[in-house]
Amino acid sequence: MIYMNDEEAMLFWPRECRDAAHDYLKAASKMIQGILGALLRGLGVEYDESLLSCYMEAKAVNMNFYPPCPNPELTVGVGRHSDLAALTILLQDDIGGLFVKVEDGGWIEIPPVEGAIVVNVGDTLEILSNGRYKSAEHRVIASSTRARVSVPIFVSPRPHTMIGPLLGLAEKDGKTVYRHLLFGEYMTNYFGAAHQGKKTLVFARL
């Protein structure tokens, strides 16, 4: 469910989950702004505070349902990918099955912890940070016995917003890893290259 404003959400989101999803998104947005703000500040360059809201202006709440699959190895679940967003805040139930790729090339499971959320750096934040924050490559394997539900919130810029390493970062790092481009351009390319891990980022490399 794409969020642009309250009126559109009320008009177009499915009646059955509209109010719960809307309340959750509103409450989570303050926390997401806090996390994204802290990460951007952590880069150690001055930036205009208005950019923070720009980079999380487009929001989406998804609801993923994974039916049980007797032979999980024969199904995709969710193929390996990094998220397009700046940040993803993910609520998962108690089933498990979310895996993240680690540096040696292996996969570790992110076990469900009651009351905890998973925070994923997305490609957009990797680009904004000139490659300092790495987007998390992840995948989901279905359970053979129980259905699973997850509810990610994605926050991204709008398509007309320019993304690229924050001003001053390339000088500080002594190298420019990513170019400046419209988020809409990145998005179009991203959806043309699904489930090939982090190959999507090559498009934004210098």
Ligand SMILES: O=C(O)CCC(=O)C(=O)O
């Ligand atoms: O279901 C999950 O835990 C993750 C889903 C996911 O990676 C996505 O929706 O982008």
Ligand SMILES: [Fe+2]
């Ligand atoms: Fe994802």
